[in-house]
Amino acid sequence: MQAIEIAEFGDPEVLQPVERKTPRPGPGEVLIRVRAAGINRPDLLQRKGLYAAPPGASDIPGLEVAGIIEKLGAGVSGLETGNAVCALVAGGGYAEYCVAPQETVLPKPEPLSFEAAAGLPETYFTVWSNVFDRARFEPGETLLVHGGSSGIGSTAILLVKAMGGRVIVTAGTPEKCAFCLELGADAAINYKDQDFVAETLAHTEGKGADVVLDMVAGPYIERDIACLAEDGRLVIIAFLGGARAELNLGPVMIKRLTITGSTLRARPNAFKGQIAGRLKKHIWPLLAAGRCRPPVDSVFGLAEAAKAHARMEQGDHMGKIILKV
Ligand SMILES: NC(=O)c1ccc[n+]([C@@H]2O[C@H](COP(=O)([O-])OP(=O)(O)OC[C@H]3O[C@@H](n4cnc5c(N)ncnc54)[C@H](OP(=O)(O)O)[C@@H]3O)[C@@H](O)[C@H]2O)c1
Missing domain, CATH: 3.40.50.720 (NAD(P)-binding Rossmann-like Domain)
Known part of the structure; x- marks a missing residue:
């Protein structure tokens, strides 16, 4: 699969397109065919070497994705292949495929594009x-x-x-x-x-x-x-x-x-799952009804990840910056 890796710590140009093996979903995980991934400021810190991925997380940057479930790991319940979803991940979002724990997967709200939905989970x-x-x-x-x-x-x-x-x-x-x-x-x-x-x-x-x-x-x-x-x-x-x-x-x-x-990334999946449950109850119905519209500042191609980081670093953006995969 195509992915973006941090070739070395530094400026946006260190974000390089590479071929990587498609990850396999472990027990309790799903494999998502990524259609869009959100950019977050912690990704910039990771690129500069100031925010290491937690143990066990992918070294590929990217904390949130939206796409289609391609495969289910053992023991996954309540999710099916073909579901349109968005998910919070501890890394690995800037790629064509990404593994997510079932606890942090939420349905893609129907009125939202994959680009808009990809910008939901982290924030x-x-x-x-x-x-x-x-x-x-x-x-x-x-x-x-x-x-x-x-x-x-x-x-x-x-x-x-x-x-x-x-x-x-x-x-x-x-x-x-x-x-x-x-x-x-x-x-x-x-x-x-x-x-x-x-x-x-x-x-x-x-x-x-x-x-x-x-x-x-x-x-x-x-x-x-x-x-x-x-x-x-x-x-x-x-x-x-x-x-x-x-x-x-x-x-x-x-x-x-x-x-x-607090910081979110290194917290256990069970904790993140509790937050997902509250969002699903209180906020997802509003998103599904089109009553809450998350703002998208700009959309870049996956291979343009460096440009997307440069835009965030410049600081003029308003709302989310997204990679279309
Ligand atoms: N603890 C956690 O779990 C967690 C999770 C996600 C994000 N975060 C943190 O939350 C912050 C916002 O994330 P984001 O993805 O929303 O980023 P973002 O869109 O780039 O927002 C950063 C904002 O900070 C303001 N700002 C104030 N002082 C700044 C400075 N010295 N340098 C740069 N910006 C400055 C800027 O607004 P003005 O131009 O109006 O000043 C800008 O809108 C980041 O620092 C991120 O690391 C923490």
Whole structure:
């Protein structure tokens, strides 16, 4: 099969088309004929040698795919060959065939193309797990998410609105802010022109956000804490602004805050399966009814993976970048 491998760690050009043996599904796994694969920022880190695949995962990059089930491994139940699906995988997505654990396979929502469906799993699993499970977000509450136009940010807007919450986003350009408002955000703060702490408080009548989903960290942490309401929750999912912060912990006690975070990729399949179950119950019916439309920024051919990474690295994209296989 055709696949993309990381020939050596470095710039996007190290992503090279190669011939690889088609993988075989093990017990509890399915083989998917990939029609499209999503690009995620963790793939860029892996390409640079900063985020190793977990033990047992394919060295081929790619954390999410959509396609048709070609073969079932032993003991798989509830899935059939020929099913159109999308799946979260721990690696191996940038290829014509990819093996996925049955727990993380979800039906492709009928109205979505394979390209749109391929962009669902990684950010939908991540946002659900962090915002609704870890941070216990409730209907009627307010989420502040940084990078509102990113894969994660745009997913947070769609999921929180679908679950009856309010969303405030930060983004770095007027175009990105307009994109977030169009997706359903209640307020968009251009952090380059406006102070996001003052704006968040202004948009919440001085109360603050109930949950902050942060992919920037570093100097943002103390300001995130200032944005939080009493009993607020801060969830850290990346360190685009740095992994270290110096902060005054006083407000953590005074406002009874919770600070948490997580990474998804290395978690057990059983854990990912629980998230899949919640997404299937709460979000998949909305996708199937066309009431939740994930935004696709751009689609590249499999052999153009380097161009797709360069687009994400440049940072102008809004929504998901996809490889068509
Ligand atoms: N913990 C987990 O399990 C998990 C899972 C998936 C993804 N993630 C992380 O979540 C983050 C978002 O992923 P994604 O796939 O949605 O990526 P993406 O679409 O490229 O989004 C990154 C966003 O971050 C903003 N940003 C702020 N500071 C930045 C900086 N210093 N450098 C680059 N971007 C910056 C950018 O928006 P502005 O231009 O508006 O600033 C951009 O929209 C990534 O860091 C990824 O590693 C974590």
